[in-house]
Amino acid sequence: MLHWFPTPYPDELLYSVLARYHVRSGNTSPKMTTEELFGKRTVRSVWDLPANLNALLKNTGDYWNAEQLIFNYTMYPYYAAFLLPLQAKQVKLAMMNDEGSTIHTRIGMAASNVKLKENFWVCSNCIKEDMETYGETYWRRIHQCPGVFFCPQHEIELEETIAPVRDYNQHEYIVATPSVNRRKIDVSELKKDEVQLLKKISQSSYTLLTMNYLQKGNNSLRNKFLELLKQNEYATPNGRVKRERLYHSFNVKFSTRCLELLQSTVEFDETDWLTMIFQKHRKSFHPIRHLLVMSFLDTDLNHIFDKNEYHPFGKGPWLCLNAICSDYRKRVVKDLRITLDYDTRKPVGTFQCDCGFIYSRKGPDRNEEDKFRIGTIKEYGHVWKQKLTTAVNEGKTLTEIAREFQADRATIKKYADKLQLNVPWKAPKIVTKIVQDSIEDLEKQLQLRKEKWLEIQELYPEKSKTELRKLVPDVYAFLYRNDRDWLNDFSPIKNKIQTPNHRVDWKKRDEELLALLKQAVQNWDFDAEKPTRITATSLGKKINKLSVFEKKSEKLPESMNFISKVSEDLVAFQKRRVEFCIKKLKEEGEPIIEWQIYRKAGLRSDVSNEVKRFISLKVTQYESPNNK
Template identity: 40%
Template sequence: MVGFFPTPYPNELLYSTLARFHIRSGNISPKATIEELFGSRSVTTVVDLPANIDSLISNLPIGSAYTAENLIMENTLYPFYSAFLPPERAKSILQSMKGNSGGSIHNRIGVMASTIAENRYIRMCKECATESLKKYGEVYWVRSHQIPGIIICSKHKTLLYNSKVLVHHFNKNEFVPATVDNCNLTEEHKTSKNIEDAIESEFIPNYIQVVDNVDKLLNNRYSNKPPEWFFSQYIERLKLMGLANINGSVKQKELREQFLEFYGENLLTIVQSSITNNESCWLSMMVRKPRKTVHPIRHLLMIQFLGIMLEDLWNEENEYLPFGKSPFPCLNAGADHYLQPVITEVSIRYDSKIKRPVGTFSCSCGFVYARKGPDSSEDDRYKVGRVKEFGEVWKSKLKELFQMNLSMREIARRLKVDVNTVKKYGQNLGETEVELGYKRKDNLINKDSFRNEWLDLQKRYPEKSKTELRKVNSGLYTWLYRNDREWLNSNSPKKKQITMVNNRVDWDKRDVETHESVKGIVEEILNSPNKPERVTISRVGKKVDKLSLLEKHLFKLPQTNEYLLQHIESVRDFQIRRIKWAIKECQREGYDVQWWRVSRVAGIRGEWIEELEVEFERISSIIS
């Protein structure tokens, strides 16, 4: 049992507190400190997700108020990494941190499988360190600075820097405290141009909210939810943004474009969350049914993009309501409850042709109407797109208005419909203006006058077809159709013969034309003095404005296909061409041709750095 234990500073890592204990204990051997704190010499020091916390608590001074769970929640990165885990797994990892099963924690929490790499060095904020030194007389390791993908201090909004202390120290049993020396407080910090550009870019305000949300995850206890909960929340919000249809199918291309526009490619690269067109891209995977653990920083990037408040993500379930909440108003002008919110039955489907949701609203009075969504204002709730069923209540009102001897126009006005609708449904009632208008007062029918009128109509409109003439005088046509159909058919314009046009594609001709266009673009790309672009089918297709043709019908264009196969570039070929261009640029600017400068100008990074350095040496020797 130890005789004392340092009080953790605000937002201090437990690792840092134990390192300060080591200094104050006077122990020369790190293992002696380990044994004093944990009762065992085999405990390994871990910066982010330490274990054996129960053993530590049992060795604290008598009367200590600390608990294992409090230290884990307030002084480790567990709240951040566990926030988006299923409840069972989060609880299991918490128990492992309390106990002595720390060997598999990073694997089970998803850190090992993530493409976001752990920080190599413990990170610090110069402003925070200076304030700590002034207030406490010493510096310490701040836990919110150690989140991979976070490059800004949430308190001062300044860049974080690497200290001299490795996250995975060569001595696995040693706690290394923060000092003025290993925090580089007296040195001038240098940053890469990419990071400087990202900090000064227009996208940084969106990213700062992500940084602030990291602090919220660390300092608040959110109840764990299953992965399906977050997936559902994201999909519902994407529907509201028009980036997913009513069925939950995400418009991947539009999503990637808007996500890049929101954060900027440079910033996403720096936080190890670049977006690609690959189906296995992390952004695409997040909006498919959850099968893998996603790094919390990417959840936070998605949340900020979707405009979801962090607190609401756990407490309020998003629901896509393109027409608002029920009940909905009945738009049956023939019913006593007209415009009153009485409809609770609505079915919503996605129309792939118009790419919009369509709602069908059914009232108990029999009136059924449909309209397109989503609603953009409250007034949209009172608009009818199409009436599917008028119902018996509406028809009864129509009959009542006919018995009042009102005009067609007045009936249509009262029922909020078109005059033609009144005619159509009035015919079924037996007494419509269509029929009455063509009856003589003495109820004697003059068939010849109707025939002459139909013939005169054709003389006035010689170019119109039978159907078009019907629209000009529907009443006349209706009477003749019902009472003199044989004569009507014999004395109407004949059906026009439709001449079929051969629209078959001449693929040989198209192949020649496309080949010439493609060839010109490829030569333009390869000979351009500007920064190189990779020759790919998609890039060439976009430049010649024939992307769909090349993607879907290239097999029908053998000449074009053969040319593209000879000239499209692999990633390696493209990187080598970029190196050659960068060498020429350095020579043109008068710089020494050195690998670090060439790789920076060419934009070579990641796994290609070492492999292409050999290629650079070969090219340089040939040029020199």
Template identity: 40%
Template sequence: MMTFFPVPYKDELLYSVLARYHVRSGNVSIKATQKDIYGIDSITAIMDLPSHIFRIMENLPVGHRYTSEYLITNHTLYPFYAAFLPVGHAAKVKESMIGDTGGSIYNRIGLMASSVKFNQYFKFCPKCANEEMYNLGELYWHRIHQIPGVLVCPEHNIPLYDSQVPVRGYNKHEYRLATPETCKINTPEMNYADKITDKVINFTEDIEFLLNNSVANKSLNWFKEQYLTRLKELGFATVNGRIKQKELLRSFLDFYGHRLLEIMQSSIDNYNNNWLNDMLRRNNRTSHPIRHLLLIQFLGISISDLFNKKVEYKPFREKPWPCLNPAASHYLKPVITDMELKYGVDSKSPIGIFRCNCGFVYLRTGPDHNDEDRYKKTKVREYGPVWEAKLKQLTEQRLSLRETARQLGADPVTVKKYAKKLDLKTYWIKRSEKVEKGKSPIKQDSTVEKRDGYRGEWLNLKKQYPSKSKTELRQLNNRVFTWLYRNDRDWLNRNSPKLKSIANDNYRVDWERRDEEIYNNALVAVNDMLSVGKPIRITISSIGSRIGIRPLLEKHLDKLPKTKWYLEGKTESIKDFQIRRLQWAVKELQDDGKDLSLWRIFRKAGIRENFQKELMEEAIKLVIGQNDM
């Protein structure tokens, strides 16, 4: 039994308190200290989640006011590890810590199967150590400093350093004290980039919150729903809950960077098989608290809201919303409080129907990603009496159709439609009737201006490159050449370089050497064609066009045996190419979080209806294969 018990310091590990007891007791043998503390001498000294705490309570000095709950909550890492466990799991972990079944703790929490490993050495903050020696005359091990992923001290915002005391010591029963001798900086001064430092500090603050606040344990499904709702708001998931994996992972990696994720033992090297995908997909699997905290910081959810506030899906953010009626005096002001939320049948996107008291009703497809999106509309359902009154006023002012449409924020066709509906007499209708049928001065002027612009560009190109041929000039600006060829061909022919006669040098071709060169170029071309986004059919012509020798391959392939052998193995039939397009379409749709419907796959792959029946079996196999994964 203990005759005294050191008063625990703020954020001190129970391990550290017992280490201080060992020194102050004067016991030479650690076994004697163990008997004082536990009544037996075979207990393993555990830093983070110790067990046998009921034995400590039985051996505390008479008159103490400590409880098992107090020691576990304030002086072990239980609040951190148990925060993301369901209620039943957390209760069993606490029971194991109080009782003699400590061997099951790590399995219950999932740490044995986790890829996030413990720190190898106890960590310390140099400033904390100096202040403790000055104010207390001794050092102690802080809880928060020992959590994997905590890189800075929350008190001083400076990097933590490894001490010389291993977390798993040589003597598993021994409690090692923090001392000035064991807490010396033996490594170069550590500095993190500002971008990393900010994220690390926020990360540490979230851990400090978990250690010092009693959070209500939630089900694993609670966390998944919180994350999924926020993913929808950010556009990383569809409204039906399908996550856009490729976009999410790309943004997640951009946010943290590979280096910081590596330090946090949470690297993502495989886009299809990684901890983030597992965490969001599986309902029955616990994840390390570090990874929950990395995800909530990326999603912009506060640690307090995660546990205490149900995240609601608000694709159009908070009301009130602006009225987008240019005819109203409150144009662009946030006056709309009536919004109906619906979902698109095909796009699976949220659709907001906004109704203003002025009668203006508009639709917007969401979700909104920034404040500017609030001022956009997808479609106007009703213009309302205020807008119609403004239309009447503008027609009486005899403004042009385009000016009227501009002031009303509508296209000319809509303005004419409503003018007819309201039986308004309009200036632009009378004017249009005067224009000679089939002729439009404005259109003629714009066509001439466009033609002169292209002619000028071609002449400038010809002047800039006087030695180049017509074909070479075309390659420099195919846009200009194509327009002139289609619309002004006679002028183009008169104002192009004359065809140069080509001298016919009679020389022998080294076909063997040429075969080797073309073979190497074909290898590169095929690899490039297979790595581009949308599939390109691999044929002799397409490869030849890519490396600029199409006529040579089409006419003289028999003189290039090595190239011919390679191309015969790589070229695709129409059906082979269609199957590859189906494979690409399935992968793209899955990465974008869209349903793998057969019609959607065929449309994405660009397969025409007359080929779909023949390819139906292949498409079904691909869908079944993805669903089984």
């Protein structure tokens, strides 16, 4: 048993500890040191995942226990987090025993395209602090991780030394010194977002080394990824990955230069790692690639491994975004309710301040700017209304109030009218709506829709109640809400008829579905507050036939051709939102100006140039004398 042993430093490699022991022992041969440490001379000096640890523990006595040694001073936790449970267990056993030759094969490193660093890497600031604190420096685990080019503690570029991780002498231990020759990597040509990605990878790699994550089941990690793919519309509800959309978005988010640095470029191929990582895991994938997928899906290690609660909007308190509140943009909001969007399954946060201001937005927050974003204002609150009253009484103009309250003029008009304030401007146009307290109007509307419901039955006597509902969904919904008993009494009765088992006439089915699709497109966004995008998925959901289109698309050529023609890409949908917005502004008598269109249509300033030109053209058209 050894009479003394160096005290390990934070995040120090076991290899580095053994190298310091070798120097201080005064041994002239590394094999002498190996024999003292392991009881035999044949053990190789492996820097990342060493074996024969039981023998080392036996010689160091009670200085360490096995778990502490493996998780705190080797690279095991970096790889084990993404191994299948049985794999992780087998690797740990191999490290404890003398099965070092099997370790790198078990974790998939031998066949991986992501190669290890050839030399040891260091941080100049870490070396300086080590010399001031300990009087010596050492090899840190985090600096040797593949893909780590920045120190997570100091956020500066790492430096590559000339000290090889695999010396020509397999038993040699190379000690870290402050004077070791090294060169700093050049990141001057990298863009800001590329540097941020590399820093994020460094931070996540350090978290892997320190948090000791392990998978609970064979496909728990893959299942988490698949659920996030569905939420972000990169997979269908049945779990089929939309590979074209996935690859396109992945290449947009990550530059080729960064993917090359991280040894993780992608190709649209069935055997590509980005395709296979979302399939059942029968092989290992390098941690870098898991971290890239997590960054792409805007999630983190704690969420993936269920270490703590998922915070899609960060931890509270959150910002009050009431422009005239004394706590504007201060972290005072403690009331947050999170729900899931029905269609996208993304989190929707509803924030309520003590001033009464309630707003919501869809998450998760992707950057710092998102915290200042309002999706929908649900309630302006008592403070807002009180200050509006004061502003009107002080004689401020509509423009002054709109600017101060950061609200459009129509909103100011609307609430001034609701508060019955004495204003110098024209009252807003009153749009007639069906409300419960207008009995006479309700009866009139009911009668009109009852007549429509009976009329549609006469036109299509063979159709069932469900089929009629799809033809006139607005009529059905109104009657269902306001006179359900009458609707049940004056609807076709469902007859249970035993039909013989026969093959589906897919040509006829195709014609029927095509008719439903045309009807759905014709009534698209009817009476809607805002437009929705026409896609294959939204059309399928609209007529309640999404599963048919997904499973039997090859048997429905006419329907699929129609869907392909009417489906909107993002640019087309944004243009239609612009036209919808302009129509609303005209109806409300508001000026057609660019910033109003961007705001009303919910468009960001970084939309495509084609959409920007379209907006400018529309504004120019409405500014011409013929449109005034």
